[in-house]
Amino acid sequence: MKEIERAGIAVVHVCTITPISMTVGANRIVPAIAIPYPLGDPKKDAGAEVTLRREIMDKALSALATPVSEQTIFE
Amino acid sequence: MKLEVGYINITDIQFGNECKVAGGTLHVNQDCLKELILSDARIAEVSFDIARPGESVRITPVKDVIEPRTKVGTDEMGIFPGILNKVKTVGMGRTHVLKGAAVVTCGQIVGFQEGIIDMSGPGADYTPFSATNNLVVLFTPKADIQPHDYEQALRMAGLKVAAFLGDLGKEVTPDVVETYETLPILEQKAKYPDLPRIGYVQMLQTQGLLHDTYVYGVDMKESLTTMINPTEVMDGAIISGNCVSACDKNTTYHHQNNPVIADMFEENGKSLIFAGMIITNENVFLMDKERSSDWTAKLCKMMGFDGVVITQEGFGNPDTDLMMNCKKVEDVGVPTVIVTDEYAGRDGTSQSLADVDAAANAVVTGGNANEVITLPKMDKVIGTLQYVDVIAGGFENNTQPDGSIVVELQAIIGATNELGFNKMSAR
């Protein structure tokens, strides 16, 4: 992650345990659902799950489009 | 709460016609055990083997290790309450232990995280179960069984066998009897006014299939952080349903013989008061981690502990639970020591923990799980070597031409235990 960012590519880290992401030094962080299913939820029906995934990904896109100067969690 | 534990020393296990304990030998009739296990329709076949200390034997893939214990002189209380026996508070009265014997469950792999026990050679130094006489139970599940079901069937079968064998010690006179007691809070201070009141926080792995722990039958991931009497743990109140990497999973045996509990009781009334025990979980949701660690800190404060030892189970995201517990407990003014292990890479030069916090200034480590070891060929394999490349800590083509296998310590049962069961450390 850091190596990709070091190469000048914008990275958004989508992850459940945001404290680890903060500790290891991600700059753009989007919280996910749960460790076994960060971008989904098996309790939802298929359509609702796709919508949920899209909501998280929308946040990820806006995180990438937002200038940041320090580690930022996009809630 | 007061528990009397009678330890019956077992120096050998033998197959025979009878099931009994005599002269330090545990005699086992395989047919009795077979009947017990095959009553569960999910298990197609079962067989048994014995592995003794010093033998040229490798057991793999190992799921759980369980010590045979039984409650004595009571019809009410039973070992493994809420799971095998009815829910009834244990940790009181008398318990008999077949010390030196263990039930090892083994068989077709469920996930990635089963492990290896070597009874001799260099690998034996890293697992406590090279020193026990092991009755190995080898399972074959019914075809097309779901992993969750298979795991549950094996877990129950292992507990049944251990309880059955434990019962053989009911009438046997123990070699050693010890008494363990935790006094009510006010009496603690009255009895030992000058000693610090020390608590123990045990973190239990609760991350889903192959990563769960049960307390009185409750899946701990569904529970808030709570309190338990240390002697209840000795009676099997906490059991392992998990296979986090073999090296740092707490087997049921580890719970039954929790070394922090043992060492705190050892010091109780001398250098400290063992004032109480908190159990908490390691869940996959961030909100759960925040809530559970909030509760840990709150309970430490409510109990008025002067200090706590916090032990972890597993690694990776549970490092966050560990750091949250440590920081929040320190923040309410209770000093901590944490017990963890490390994943510092095969050469030891990488970051050891996934999460760190400056509050964790007193750390005990069970060592680097990534360190590589060569396990020489053994004369006999109980189970199968079929999975030694895919279990956690194994890797592709890790079997050498001479039959030895190369693994990370991660693959060895109990190698970097985070209850502090072993002497290994790292610097």
Place this chain on the structure above:
Amino acid sequence: MIKIVHYINQFYAGVGGEEKADIGPHMQEGAMGPGAALKAAFGGDAEITHTIYCGDSYYAENTEKASAEILEMIQKVKPDVFIAGPAFNAGRYGLACGSISKIVQEKLEIPVVTGMYQENPGAEMYKDSIYIIATKDSAAGMRDAAPKLAKLALKLAKGEKIGASIEEGYMPGKARVNFFEEKRGSRRAVEMLLAKISGKPFVTEFPMPDFDRVAPAAAIDVKTARFAIVTSGGIVPKGNPDRIESSSASKYGEYAYADVNADPSTVYETAHGGYDPVYANQNGYRVLPYDTLLNYEKEGKIGSIHGKYYTTVGNGTAVKDSAKFGQEIAEKLLADGVNAVILTST
């Protein structure tokens, strides 16, 4: 016979004090000054064939030139081990010992060992890279230091396993190494806690590290950006063709996406051993959100998508290995003009 080259400064070479600190490097056959104590410690197992000495100021002010000259001297002799110092608490000498040792280790791939006092600035700067035996703060500590330096040097020369810092006497930092304590961990924890609450000294077995930081990349224009997905959740094509390990992954996978119309449970699975795999095996898009990203591309919400995804298992995988994977992946992404990455973790 194991051949050793020993590096010392002008003072220990007997050339002179501060007034001679600007002399350049010289090499001489045999042991000099503190080399005598090392020689005694080696018994007959190793020989200091040459000693190089250099002024501390010269080294500090002309590090590049001085180290190049010293490397050239060492190359001629081809020793089995290079020993520098010990520098005790002499600051510039410690920095020189650390610097030249690190350079010799990296450029010549010859094992190195040096020694100094723990508060020497060279210790903090180099203890993560090289073996530095912890010494007392003055030359009176040579009697203690020589056997440790010699023992470690011999082990390095013979390619033997190096024990933990606490066993060998080097400063912790270079690598975490397992060893067996006298007491079990739970007992150590109870004793450490009793020391901590009563204000007595105790030594943590694992000092908290600092993680390195990277400056945030500039924001991107999503509409024109080229996207890639990288995951540490271990999503691989069904069957795990490259057999990526369930834990402590030694490699990463680079794969084309499967057809989004296919049932995900038939085309993907997870190799990750650290979480309940049922949900990811049912539907890999819960970890690898390619379906969503593809819709974005069709809708014109994003520019384009790099044709492959990168996957590894972030379960007990060493940070250093992950960094290597990251560098390689970054090169591939840059080559294809990728400027935005969605990185998912489980």
